[in-house]
Amino acid sequence: MASxxxxxxxxxxxxxxxxxxxxxxxxISHGRVAKIGRIDPADGERVLDAAGLVVAPGFVxxxxxxxxxxxxxxxxxxxxxxxxxxxxxxxxxxxxxxVKPAERDxxxxxxxRTEQIPYESMKxxxxxxxxxxxxxxDNLERIPxxxxxxxxxxxxALMMYVMGVAEAKSGRPAxxxxxxxxxxxxxxxxxxGASGFSIQRLGPRSLQADYDGTPMPTDxxxxxxxxxxxxxxxxxxxxxxxxxxxxVGSGDLVAETALRNPTDNADFRFMETQAARAARxxxxxxxxxxxxxxxxxxxxxxWLDSCQARGLRIVGQxxxxxxxxxxTLDLWNLYDSSPAWNEAMQGSVDERLAKLSDPEVVxxxxxxxxxxxxxxxxxxxxNLTVVSxxxxxxxEKYVGRRLGEISETEGRHHVEVMVDIARQSGLKAEFRTSAxxxxxxxxxxxxxxxPYVIPGISDGGAHVKFFTGGSYPTDLLAWLVRDEGKxxxxxxxxxxxxxxxxxxxxxxxxxxxxGAPADVVVYDLANxxxxxxxxxxxxxxxxAGEWRRVQRAEGYRWIIVNGEVTFEDGECTGATPGTLLRxxxxxxxxxx
Numbered sequence: 001m002a003s004x005x006x007x008x009x010x011x012x013x014x015x016x017x018x019x020x021x022x023x024x025x026x027x028i029s030h031g032r033v034a035k036i037g038r039i040d041p042a043d044g045e046r047v048l049d050a051a052g053l054v055v056a057p058g059f060v061x062x063x064x065x066x067x068x069x070x071x072x073x074x075x076x077x078x079x080x081x082x083x084x085x086x087x088x089x090x091x092x093x094x095x096x097x098x099v100k101p102a103e104r105d106x107x108x109x110x111x112x113r114t115e116q117i118p119y120e121s122m123k124x125x126x127x128x129x130x131x132x133x134x135x136x137x138d139n140l141e142r143i144p145x146x147x148x149x150x151x152x153x154x155x156x157a158l159m160m161y162v163m164g165v166a167e168a169k170s171g172r173p174a175x176x177x178x179x180x181x182x183x184x185x186x187x188x189x190x191x192x193g194a195s196g197f198s199i200q201r202l203g204p205r206s207l208q209a210d211y212d213g214t215p216m217p218t219d220x221x222x223x224x225x226x227x228x229x230x231x232x233x234x235x236x237x238x239x240x241x242x243x244x245x246x247x248v249g250s251g252d253l254v255a256e257t258a259l260r261n262p263t264d265n266a267d268f269r270f271m272e273t274q275a276a277r278a279a280r281x282x283x284x285x286x287x288x289x290x291x292x293x294x295x296x297x298x299x300x301x302x303w304l305d306s307c308q309a310r311g312l313r314i315v316g317q318x319x320x321x322x323x324x325x326x327x328t329l330d331l332w333n334l335y336d337s338s339p340a341w342n343e344a345m346q347g348s349v350d351e352r353l354a355k356l357s358d359p360e361v362v363x364x365x366x367x368x369x370x371x372x373x374x375x376x377x378x379x380x381x382x383n384l385t386v387v388s389x390x391x392x393x394x395x396e397k398y399v400g401r402r403l404g405e406i407s408e409t410e411g412r413h414h415v416e417v418m419v420d421i422a423r424q425s426g427l428k429a430e431f432r433t434s435a436x437x438x439x440x441x442x443x444x445x446x447x448x449x450x451p452y453v454i455p456g457i458s459d460g461g462a463h464v465k466f467f468t469g470g471s472y473p474t475d476l477l478a479w480l481v482r483d484e485g486k487x488x489x490x491x492x493x494x495x496x497x498x499x500x501x502x503x504x505x506x507x508x509x510x511x512x513x514x515g516a517p518a519d520v521v522v523y524d525l526a527n528x529x530x531x532x533x534x535x536x537x538x539x540x541x542x543x544a545g546e547w548r549r550v551q552r553a554e555g556y557r558w559i560i561v562n563g564e565v566t567f568e569d570g571e572c573t574g575a576t577p578g579t580l581l582r583x584x585x586x587x588x589x590x591x592x
Contacts, residue, residue, distance in 0.1 A: 002045040004029050005563060008522060009041060011050030014489050016057040016498040016511035021489060026055060028518040031563035031577070036514060048558055050522050056493045057512050058085025058519035058561065059473045060500040063242070063285060063317055064460035065115050067095050067151075072125040072543055074576050075146035075566060078470030079460040081553045082530075085519035085561045086148040086581075087460070088504055089140075092200040092208070092244045092285075093218040095154030096128070097136030098161040098185060104128050106165060107157065109211040113333050115462035118546040125543035133185065134192035137580060145578030146566045148519070150504065152198040152242060153189045155229065158182055159217040169210070171220035179228050186232045193582020195505060196239030196280070197229055201267070202337075207377075208244075209336040213346050223270060230278035239583055240281040240504060243271065262296055263303040275312040281503055282312075286457050288319040289443035297447045304452040315503050318453040319437040320444055321472035322479065325378050326387065326536060326549065329356070329419075330427035331465055334377050340364035341372070349427055356423050366415045378433020382407060382414040386421060390428030395421055403431075436467070441479065445486025448476065454500045464548035471530045471551045478528045489525075505583055518563040521556060528555030 004027035013036065014021045027035040027044065041047045061084045066076040073080075076087060089095065094115060099107045111117045130136045133153055140149060159168040162181045174182065186197060199218040200208060206215040233239045245267050262268075275282045289297045300316060307314040325334070330349045335341035344355045344365060355361045369381060378384070382404030389395035398406060398421055407414040421429050438444050448455055460470035473496050480486045487495075501510025508516050531537075536549035552570065559567040564577040 003027070003043040004034055004039065005045050006518075006560070006565075007039050007041060007044030007047045008050050008055050008520070009039070009044075009047050011053045011055035011522060013512060014054055014056045014493045015513065016493045017513075018490050018494045018498075026512065026520070028520075028560075028563045031518055033512055033514055033516050033518050036512065048522065050557070052524070053522050053557060054489065054525050055512070055520060055522050056489075057497040057510055058521050058559065059083045059496045060085075060504065060506060060510055061087040061456055061458050061460060061470070062283060062454060062500045062504055063091050063457050064088070064462075064470070065091060065094065065111075065117070066461035068111065068117055068122045068126045069461045070140075070145065070149065071127075071143060072121075073541075074144045074578065075572065076460060078468050078550055078552075079458055080147055080559075081556075081567070081570070082471050082474045083521040083523070083553075083556055083559055084147060084458075084460075084470070084473065085521070085559065086501065086506055086509055088150050088152060088195060088242075090152035090154045091198050091242055093154045093156040093198050093216065094200070095152070095157050096126075097130055097133045097154075097157060099128070099131060099157060100161060101128070101131060103160065103165065106160075110156065110216075113211040113213070114208040114216065115459075116331070116333070116465060117462060118464070118542060118544065120544035121542040121546045123544070133189035133194060137193050137582065141580040144576035145580070146572075146576050147561060147578045148506075148509070148581055149578065150193075150195040150506075150581045150583065152196055153186055153194045155197055155199045155221070156217045158185060158197075159221070161185070168217040169214060169220075173222045174225050179225060182225070183228055183232050186229055187236065190232065190236050190239055190583060193580070194239065195583050196233060196241050198242040198244075199226060200244040201226075202244070205337045205339065207334065207337045209333070209342065213336065213342045223273075226274060227277050230274050230280075233278045233280045237279070240283060241274065241278060242283045242285070243274070244285045245271070262299050268303065271314060272307065272312055275307065275314050280313070282314045283317055283454070283503060284314055285317045286319055287316040287447065287453065289438035289440060289447050291438050291440055291443070294443055297443065301447070301450045301453065304450070308452060314452070315499075316450075316453045317457055318447050318450075318455055319457045320448050320455045320480070321437065321458075321469050321475045322439055322534075323436050323467060323469055323471070325433045325436060325463075325466045326430055327466045328390065328428055328430055329422040334463075334466070335372055338365070338368040338372050340368045352427060353423060356419050362416060362419050365419070366413050369413075369415050378436050381418060383434045384418065384431045386429060387432045388428075388430040390425030390430065392425045392429070395425060395429060441484040441486050445480050445484065448480060448495060449487060449491060451499075453495070454503060455495050456500070464542070466549065468536060468549055468551045471553065474528055474530050474553050474555075477523075477525065478530075482525055482528070506581065518560055520558075520560040522558040522560070523556045525555070529553070
């Protein structure tokens with residue numbers, strides 16, 4: 001009888017702990033790593049020949065939005081195609097629990113604009129069987145999964161459940177009774193297995209607005225209510241907090257102040273207060289390298305160092321993937337921080353066309369151009385490229401050209417050029433941003449090597465018609481490790497697996513060690529790549545006939561979750577060995 005269910009033979013093992021790589025074997029039994037060392041192939045029920053391949057722990061994606069998609073896609077692709085074996089749901093304060101039955105549709109609508117998840121896909125693909133957060137976890141435990149998951153308590157949902165939709169969005173502080181009820185429900189959720197709580201605080205001009213263009217409840221949430229929730233984690237000594245908070249302001253503030261000294265403001269001081277009050281880790285989104293401001297990420301990293309030195313466990317989630325946004329104005333909303341853009345991008349195609357045909361509306365959009373926060377979404381509008389004419393052949397002359405160059409040639413403002421092209425195409429002309437993050441390997445390499453920065457911000461499951469950040473592990477390994485030599489394999493896998501796993505409380509995951517769950521990627525580094533590399537594929541694979549943009553992967557020979565192969569040479573095996581990891585049991589699962 002075979003001693004091991006699976007033997008990975010002769011691979012280069014990078015165990016995720018920063019220990020030097022070693023060529024050896026890995027034996028897996030009953031979903032766990034049983035041995036790392038020399039193994040007779042005859043002792044394996046199945047043997048995978050990993051000669052010349054890297055064997056490493058599966059990747060851990062801490063910032064994604066697969067809360068709906070996991071119900072029809074157990075592998076949470078795009079992330080699942082790129083070696084992610086564990087992930088966290090409920091980021092940014094957005095999610096579906098707790099929710100009263102009468103407000104289920106409202107919960108779906110809340111995800112349509114801010115995270116651009118198609119309403120009909122959610123409606124058809126996700127049957128509500130829960131109201132409370134513990135019932136949401138039971139649902140996650142019950143459904144088939146090809147990855148391991150934990151879930152935050154999303155505070156937008158919690159506020160609306162306790163205060164009602166209108167009052168939660170009013171910007172007023174919770175009453176003492178409401179605050180105590182939110183604490184009670186958070187405590188109940190944590191004891192049921194929640195990983196912590198998440199919030200987005202982007203203010204009244206939120207970049208990620210509600211379906212009607214208004215701020216999310218947590219965008220206007222007062223400090224006292226956030227700190228009251230932090231007290232619950234302190235009391236229980238369990239869980240962590242994810243916060244999405246702007247790093248820069250707008251207009252002249254971006255150019256003159258925030259890029260010089262980005263952490264010298266009240267938002268960062270509040271995160272320090274929050275970390276001290278909770279006495280638990282905080283995952284902050286997001287830090288990125290900026291080509292025109294090379295000291296920006298360095299200042300942020302110095303702040304993270306200082307926080308850790310003061311006992312404040314704040315970890316930055318860093319953007320590393322070389323991707324972009326590609327969009328049409330019939331769907332686009334990520335300029336919502338501009339009131340004029342927010343107004344113009346509300347409504348049906350006909351309603352948007354009517355507004356974009358109004359000279360006064362366009363004039364306001366032009367006037368607010370300098371105030372747009374575009375650093376995290378591909379840079380200034382004048383750098384957008386027209387990538388398709390949307391069916392109007394008369395616009396072919398613009399395809400492949402930057403809006404700034406067209407503006408100079410035609411003597412019109414670049415926003416006017418963009419609006420005119422969009423309007424003439426019936427809002428079907430496509431625009432593409434420059435890279436959403438820096439393409440400078442030196443800068444991004446500095447950021448990704450920092451000990452308190454986690455790669456990613458995949459936003460997987462969100463912005464599905466604009467963006468594919470879930471390919472970030474593949475791009476990091478192929479670009480920064482193989483092609484540019486800015487990271488060692490050991491450092492890369494520590495950042496991709498060990499650091500995020502332990503920041504999130506996956507106490508027995510993120511590394512390969514005897515006794516640990518067998519979440520493993522086996523890949524060919526020389527041939528690892530995203531497909532297509534610098535384009536998108538359109539996939540019509542969402543419920544209700546909806547489509548999304550995707551990037552698949554090549555070079556992963558096997559992706560293994562809890563000892564079972566889920567993908568082999570890019571093909572899904574159909575196995576669903578993923579599990580729900582409740583925070584109450586994470587520590588108990590750690591190997592002796």
